[in-house]
Amino acid sequence: MFKRLFLVMLTAILILIVSVSGAAAEIMELEQLVVTANRYQEDSFDLPINIEIIDEEQIANSQANNLGDLLKNSAGIQIKDNGGPGGQKTIHVRGSSASQVLILLDGQKINSSQNGEFDLAQILLGNVKKVEIIKGPASAVYGANALGGVVNIITKTAADLQKSELVLGMGSANTYQTSFNYGTRLNKGDIVFSFGSLNSAGFRDDTDHDELDRYFLSTKINRSLTPNTKLLFALNYHDSQKDIPGTISTPTPEAEQETKRNTYQLKLLNQLAHKDTELVIYYKDQNQIYDEDTTISGESDHKTKELSYNLNQIQYFARNTLSYGVEYNKDKIDSSDNGKHDFVTKSVYLNDKIKLAERITVNAGLRYDDHEKFGSATSPRIGLVYKLNRHNNLFFSYGEAYRTPTFNDLYWPKTKYSEGNSDLEAEESKSYEIGYKSNYNSFGLNLSFFRRESDNLIDWAAQDDKIWRPSNVDEAQADGIELNLSKSLTDKFKLEYQHTYLDSRDKNTDRLLEDQNYNNLILIYQPANYSINFKISHVSGRVDDLDNYTICNLNIIKQIQLFNNNYKFKISIDNLFDRDYQINNGYPMPGRNFMFNLSTTF
Structure with missing residues (x-):
């Protein structure tokens, strides 16, 4: 099946290359700069990987109020959604698990070291400038846990804020949203301050135990020490309290979860004509409390800390760009369930992007990690463009990646039902990708074929003594196709289409691991002072005997001017036709719901 699809799509590429290059040569290409792929700024079009950028305009015009909902529009990405604003939303990239995808906030890891995952619903979008998504292995740059991909959330700076920004929103189920951003220049620097909140009574019809209160505060202070040297300090604070209603069949009517997280970043950057040097010190402190309010389970308290140092240097030559660095990382946990543990990882990495000829660029990288428990790991990658x-590229890439077991995997306490396994080894993968990119002002196309072969996958299963334990037993293979297409039909009407075909299977049992077909069709109409977005999403070939579903969302934005101020009024209607469906088995998604937002600058 995969070979047949490959031949069909390859034929389509060749036809498209001929037709587009001949008919649209006069149209200028669009440059999209990214920083995530190699830790320095470069054009995503010239990279041998599939990297997606969601910019500030796309974020503002979307229905999403959190990162999980925003990423549902992306090919190759599956958001596992427990439903509603408070439901956990985790990301799977090309059939990976959530713990195999690295989540970065301004380049720094925010995944939980306890379970390896991150709840994307925790990221409200008020201060987000753009999101960069690497689809495929990135351990050669970032080390462990970038087996499936990387999501980098880049927040606004004072330079992005010409004026203060304020957003107020209200919607179904007593949902209220607030966002405020303020930036100003100081002597030899600038400062930006952001605040956001989301509160909701919840959407679940089968329970009233579905409330959410979520807040964040952040600040960035940037100061020029010399004409070539800058110092940046960033602080992010997150606080959320939410009910955990459980599944329909196994409800937890009294369960609650509170998460508090502080991150601190200190960055020293020196930029010369042909060399950049960057030192980053990063600290994360998170406390999560889960309380089921029963005599059986009671309260679980998990404190995790992370400290990292990263020294990185980039050298720019006539035909190549060389980046290299060293990194130190310490993860620590103090848990009522898992006990007290810590790990140290020391790393060195190197990447070189070389222009071999006028039409050929090679990107090669290698990273060596020394983990005090799991030993050493070497992660190579190579790509060719x-x-x-001028407008059309072919690319190929190969990369190896790995994921270390989490504190939960290793040290889950022994009970009558479950127990961790301190003898686990790291998961490993080899990934291949071939693709085509077309980049025009009014037309864009990204098409990729990929395969990932994974070994030593950690699987929790009942053993001979009936106790559930994790072990390195699984092998999996994920084959797939991704298509991203955008076309401006007129100066006011635009069409976007994303398709993902994914065949991700357990090689031992041939069991399907992920839903197979994802389709998004987005129609954008932008007459004067209006923006109207209509989105149709269809998912089929599902796992766990779940039904296929088709969902429609509508978003209308109107710009108005009152008292010499510009205002933007937005109404979003999700699940327009009130369909019943589930993304995660046992967790019903909200029916038709509304959100009204009013935003202004001053």
């Missing part, structure tokens, strides 16, 4: 012409 062949420029067909």
Whole structure:
């Protein structure tokens, strides 16, 4: 099946290359700069990987109020959603698990070291400038846990804020949203301050135990020490309290969870004509309390801390860009369930992007990690870009990646039902990708074929003594196709389409691990002072005997001017036709719901 699809789509590529290059040569290409792929700024079009950028305009015009809902529009990405604003939302990239995808906030890891995952619903979008998504292995740059991909959330700076920004929103189920951003220049620097909140009574019809209160505060202070040297300090604070209603069949009517997280970043950057040097010190402190309010389970308290140092240097030459660095990382946990543990990882990495010829660029990288429990790991990658012409590229990449077991995997306390396994080894993968990119002002196309072979996958299963334990037993293979298409039909009407075909299977049992077909069709109409977005999403070939579903969302934005101020009024209607469906088995998604937002700058 995969070979047949490959041949069909390859034929389509060749036809498209000929037709587009001949008919649209006069149209200028669009440059999209990214920083996530190699830790320095470069054009995503010239990279041998599939990297997606969601910019500030796309965020503002979306229905989403959190990162999980925003990423549902992306090919190759599956958001596992427990439903509603408070429901956990985790990301799977090309069939990976959530713990195999690295989540970064301004380049720094925010995944939980306890379970390896991150709840994307915790990221409200008020201060987000853009999101960069690497689809595929990135351990050669970032080390462990970037087996499936990387999501980098880049927040606004004072330079992005010409004026103060305020957003107020209200919607179904007593949902209220607030966002405020303020930035100003100081002597030899600038400062930006952001605040956001989301409160909701919840959408679940089968329970009243579904409330959410979520807040964040952040600040960035940037100061020029010399004409070539800058110092940046960033602080982010997150606080959420939510009910955990459980599944329909196994409800937890009294369960609650509170999460508090502080992150601190100190960055020293020196930029010369042909060399950049960056030192980053990062600290994360998170406390999560789960209380089921029963005599059986009671309260669980998990404190995790992370400290990292990263020294990185980039050298720019005539035909290549060389980046290299060293990194130190310490993860620590103090848990009522898992006990007290800590790990140290020391790393060195190197990447070189070389222009071999006018049409050929090679990107090669290697990272060596020394983990005090799991030993050493070497993660290579190599990619090649062949420029067909100014607007069309072919690319190929190969990469190896790994994921270390989490504190939960290793040290889950022994009970009558479950127990961790301190003898686990790291998961490993090899990934291949071939693709085509077309980049025009009014037309864009990204098409990728990929395969990931994974070994030593950690699987929790009942053993001979009936106790559930994790072990390195599984092998999996994920084959797939991703298509991203955008076309401006007129100066006011635009069409976007994303398709993912994914065949992700357990190689031992041939069991399907992920839903197979994802389709998004987005129609955008932008007459004067209006923006109207209509989105149709269809998912089929599902796992766990779940039904296929089709969902429609509508978003209308109107710009108005009152008292010499510009205002933007937005109404979002999700699940327009009030369909019943589930993304995660046992967790019903909200029916038709509304959100009204009013935003202004001053």
